[in-house]
Amino acid sequence: MNQEKSETPEKNPAVAHSHPGQDSRRDFMMKVSLGLGGLAAAAVAVPVVGALVAPLLEDKPEVWRNVGAPDQFPVGTTKLVKFENADPLKWAGETARTAAWIRHEADGQFVAFSVNCTHLGCPVRWEADAELFMCPCHGGIYYRDGTVAAGPPPKPLPRYDVRIAQGQVQVGTAPIPITKFSDG
Incomplete structure (x- = not known):
């Protein structure tokens, strides 16, 4: 009896490649295509x-x-001040403006905090009676020194450098990094 050979590549890998160890043209083209x-x-x-x-x-x-003359900040008070980004782009509009909370701690000593909650960036407000910064979005609460009192914030409020120069309270800011795709 004559038995027919019915070997397939799945049963016998040697049938798939006439020369073992060499890639087929299809495998080669696939690798080249993936590389390109x-x-x-x-x-x-x-x-x-x-x-x-x-x-x-x-x-x-x-x-x-x-951000103002020192006498605009009575000792012990916390005040919101607004200023413009250090390097605003022409198209930045309202996003070029930012703010900080300034507190006059003692004669000639100031501290400044970011207005943005460290949880998700919502603006915090100062509650003078409670002496706390409070975030309305998710209940974040900060003590007067900016450390976290309660809620989801992962870290204290960021601080700005503050100095008195030329008869003004000055806040040290760095430009907010904005990607420039063109000069316009």
Whole structure:
């Protein structure tokens, strides 16, 4: 009796490759296609990532913003002051403006806190009677020194540098990193 050979590549790998150890043309083309696709993806991704990360890596100098004369801040009070980003772009509009809480601790000693909660960035308000900063979004509460009292904030309120120069209370700010895709 004549038995027919019915071997398939699944049953016998030698049938799939006439020369063991060599890739088929299909395997080779697949590897070349994947390699070229990877190179194309990298060619697109590198400039995009660079444009997004570069502003964060720039070391911009601190800029001092005048926020008022020392006599505008009675000792023991906490006051909201507003100022503009140190390096605003023409199109920035309202986003170029920011604020800080300034407290006059003692004669000539000031402290300044960010207005943004460290949980999700909501603006905190100063409650003078309770002597607490309170975040209305998720119940974050900070003591008068900016440390966390309760709620979800993971860390204290950020502080700004403060000095008195040229008869003004000044807050030290750095430009907010904004990605510049063009000069406009």
